Amino acid sequence: MAEDPPRRQPTLDEVAEHAGVSRSVASRALNNAPHVSRAKREAVQRAVRQLGYVPNPTARALATRQTGAAALVVSGEDPSIFADPFFAQVIVGATAALEDADLHLMLCLAASDRGRKRVAELLRSRGADGVMLMALREDDPLLPLAEETRMPVVFGGRPVGATPRWYVDVDNVGGAREATEHLVARGRTRVAALCGRLDTEAGRARYRGYRDALLAAGLDPFPPQEGDFTEPSGAAAMAALLANHPDVDGVFAANDNMAAGALRTLRKAGRLVPDDVAVVGFDDLAVAQIADPPLTTVHQPIQALGREMARMLVSLVNGQEPTPLILPTHLVVRSSA
Amino acid sequence: MAEDPPRRQPTLDEVAEHAGVSRSVASRALNNAPHVSRAKREAVQRAVRQLGYVPNPTARALATRQTGAAALVVSGEDPSIFADPFFAQVIVGATAALEDADLHLMLCLAASDRGRKRVAELLRSRGADGVMLMALREDDPLLPLAEETRMPVVFGGRPVGATPRWYVDVDNVGGAREATEHLVARGRTRVAALCGRLDTEAGRARYRGYRDALLAAGLDPFPPQEGDFTEPSGAAAMAALLANHPDVDGVFAANDNMAAGALRTLRKAGRLVPDDVAVVGFDDLAVAQIADPPLTTVHQPIQALGREMARMLVSLVNGQEPTPLILPTHLVVRSSA
DNA sequence: GCTTCCAGTGGGAGCGCTCCCAACCTCCGA
DNA sequence: TCGGAGGTTGGGAGCGCTCCCACTGGAAGC
CATH class of the missing domain: 3.40.50.2300 (Response regulator)
Structure with missing residues (x-):
């Protein structure tokens, strides 16, 4: 099994050539889009297997103008806020919903000036398809940024003194x-x-x-x-x-x-x-x-909070118009009262 | 302030044109690379400001073959493992170090079959510049994948029965x-x-x-x-x-x-x-x-664990050859003993 | 005076994918 | 028999950036 040539990943063109079809057909076969004959579809699949082809997500992102990622931004003046197990639960919920939509999770802790700056850049550069924002302080510096950005933003909880267009909160x-x-x-x-x-x-x-x-x-x-x-x-x-x-x-x-x-x-x-x-x-x-x-x-259903935030974001990314959500809470009686 | 044309983000070409320079010069000015006269450099900066230009990370990624992201993969048979505050600390540490290198953090919970599949795809498609892997069970299905991938992998803790090439562990x-x-x-x-x-x-x-x-x-x-x-x-x-x-x-x-x-x-x-x-x-x-x-x-210095993992990954991405690290632990005496 | 050198410049070829569109083929009803 | 209708096909133009390279002109060296 000599591997002397430090061979790069195979590209779609190579798959196409190997399968004896055009790049277009290969692309369609890959995304199982219509307008591909059964024979060629299978030829492409075979070539993919033989060459060990994996699509390049970056190239796809550039062509489709979709990054395939959603950002979860946690704001706070110092990183220790993130130590709250609350966020871990939100992440677990969000991850589950994001998985269904085949989106990756980018986690941004906006706890330092540096961190906030990077979030600002992310927001301006459309470095993700959408943002889930947990920034609940009244004077949070991310709030104005969230207003300006042209990408969909779903809030987790409502900030003081403002009702965002899209949010998930608990009662x-x-x-x-x-x-x-x-x-x-x-x-x-x-x-x-x-x-x-x-x-x-x-x-x-x-x-x-x-x-x-x-x-x-x-x-x-x-x-x-x-x-x-x-x-x-x-x-x-x-x-x-x-x-x-x-x-x-x-x-x-x-x-x-x-x-x-x-x-x-x-x-x-x-x-x-x-x-x-x-x-x-x-x-x-x-x-x-x-x-x-x-x-x-x-x-309070924290995982559900994360899940619903992610779902709402996904539907926004898909061009739908979800409505804000308030999740129910309920009392759990143990011994302290 | 009419904004009737649903104008896209300005591109580098537009910046170049607006500044009266070529795309190459604009690019160099942007990345403050050499071979740009002071005058043109300033012209570009002015154009950037006036047009509100932000570089498109995806296009850059495609051209440079660097995604600008590092993945943190947390493996476990069910998502509840992630609820451990341990991971939050790792994330805080990793984020800090990643910020310094201007890398984003992609968080992957490989707790479901779906999740593991996505990690596998990430590994094969080079969807990130490197991976920090926390997969410590002996029979973890991600271990063989980590062997195969052609992207740098730093382990957090050592898996049973194997000593990875690069890892950070505590004593x-x-x-x-x-x-x-x-x-x-x-x-x-x-x-x-x-x-x-x-x-x-x-x-x-x-x-x-x-x-x-x-x-x-x-x-x-x-x-x-x-x-x-x-x-x-x-x-x-x-x-x-x-x-x-x-x-x-x-x-x-x-x-x-x-x-x-x-x-x-x-x-x-x-x-x-x-x-x-x-x-x-x-x-x-x-x-x-x-x-x-x-x-x-x-x-145990958990934030440091995350930080050092990220640092090690960054140096790997930069083509260096870091050595594994074992972080010291120390006893904290309180009342229980 | 002439090379030599190099900072400065812009053209152009990618990076690997998607998607529009024109061309083609086959099959069917008129 | 002929004109579509509709499923296939591949060419080609991007997506927005980086980077190689050939070219310019003025300063430096002889």
């Missing part, structure tokens, strides 16, 4: 309301909220849902005790809360991380969960099950 | 040894190992390190109590261990997830950590700090 308000109602139904009357970043729509919406539920129950909402969706911020917020309102008996945390932090603080303070203080989280990530006690939490 | 044996030595130094004499999958090199190497340390200390290693790197498997392994060896006083877990599971089982069994049983984990992920008590664990 944050409804989930938070259900969580809070659950606490109230368990007889809690002094229910506080450990908020996530209030410059994100998710953070605000969850507080809104909490507030709605308490008002509807004739109880007084607490002012937002703000954190940043991390475990330490949850622990800190809980500590502050205990200091100001030692009689709190229910806590709605903006996500599981913060709920886990709250649990830690409560344990340290000698408060029993759920007996003294009931805690509800949001997300239903792995941490919710591992927590001690296991967290009652609002399940 | 699993050394870390496990240090962790076990720590337990011994604390006076533990009945130290068991909660292993990860023994069909991965990491799982084996960590057990080997544990074994070495105990033998060196003149103690008897326990037979491997196998899990699969997940929290529940750690809990189960710990339960089995307690049943067979109620007198165990030290546990080395193959990773933090399993250690967290062990903690849960021990708490349920009424064993105090670290008083009755000391526990050491491996990874030093977020869960280690959140665990109760916080885990003493072996820190």
Whole structure:
């Protein structure tokens, strides 16, 4: 099996020649388009096999003006935001849907200036067929770029203060309301909220849902005790809360991380969960099950979020006009409330 | 600002014409290559600005035979493996290094047959400039594909039973040894190992390190109590261990997830950590700090792993001959041991 | 004065594919 | 018998860029 000539990949022309047909016919056979006789089609297939031909995606991209890739852009001021297992779930969902459309996933972390610059260039150069954007801060520098670009952009979650043309979101308000109602139904009357970043729509919406539920129950909402969706911020917020309102008996945390932090603080303070203080989280990530006690939490379908974003993008790329989507959430009752 | 003509992106030819130079000069100016007079260089830059020109990456890729992308392939029999925060860290590190080389990251989850097929095609079609492969199971179907491909492949971790030409790994044996030595130094004499999958090199190497340390200390290693790197498997392994060896006083877990599971089982069994049983984990992920008590664990530089993989790939793409890398690990002492 | 050299320049041939279109062939109804 | 209709076929023109190369003219060297 000598391979002396450092032979390149065979090209379509070579396949055509080898099969005794023209390049056009070979191309059609390859993309199983019509207007190819059975005999030639098979001849091409044989040649492809014999030569080990694989189409060159770049050349195809240039000719079709389609890159065959979709970008997932995750924005945030530092890369650690991406460590949130949330994104891994989104990626798993998106990948599944992208696979169906035979698109590749380009992952862009726009966490540094350099990263943002590259995203900007991607957007301007049409380096992908479309973009899934997770940029939820109010002042995110990518938002204006997303407006300008001429490629389809699907948002994951809605940014504060703007409703994009295409987005997939989860029902944050409804989930938070259900969580809070659950606490109230368990007889809690002094229910506080450990908020996530209030410059994100998710953070605000969850507080809104909490507030709605308490008002509807004739109880007084607490002012937002703000954190940043991390475990330490949850622990800190809980500590502050205990200091100001030692009689709190229910806590709605903006996500599981913060709920886990709250649990830690409560344990340290000698408060029993759920007996003294009931805690509800949001997300239903792995941490919710591992927590001690296991967290009652609002399940949000994160993989579905990714999947639907990708599907929406695919349909946009195919020239359709999808409508925004809000995915349902539901409460998962465990032991913490 | 009428934009009636649905004008395409301007091309390099248009820039050249607008600047009153030839395409060649424009190209050279753009890539700031030599052999362009100052005046024309500036004229081109002006034209670029006025026309809002952005080079078409696909055309460039076709001409240069470089895609401008590196693929990160994560293999596993089901997508949930990717939920491990480990990968997020790898991605963060890889992204940083790739940014420096101005390469994009293509993320491929080879968890379904479909996914593996697409990876195979990517490998054969040179759809990227290189591949970072995380496929560590002994019988991983991607391993033979990686052998065949004509594009550079850097492994993250070593697969069982084979030493790839290029890889970055962490010092699993050394870390496990240090962790076990720590337990011994604390006076533990009945130290068991909660292993990860023994069909991965990491799982084996960590057990080997544990074994070495105990033998060196003149103690008897326990037979491997196998899990699969997940929290529940750690809990189960710990339960089995307690049943067979109620007198165990030290546990080395193959990773933090399993250690967290062990903690849960021990708490349920009424064993105090670290008083009755000391526990050491491996990874030093977020869960280690959140665990109760916080885990003493072996820190492995996961972002660095990703970064070095990307760097190695970049140097391969640039025609250099990097050497494999093994990154150091070190023990982080917290309360669990 | 004459070569020699080289920065600067633009023409043109690709890179490997898709797709339009004209040419062709066969078969059928009128 | 003849004129389509409709399925096949291959030529050729791109897609937008890079890069080789031949050519120019002025500066440097002798």
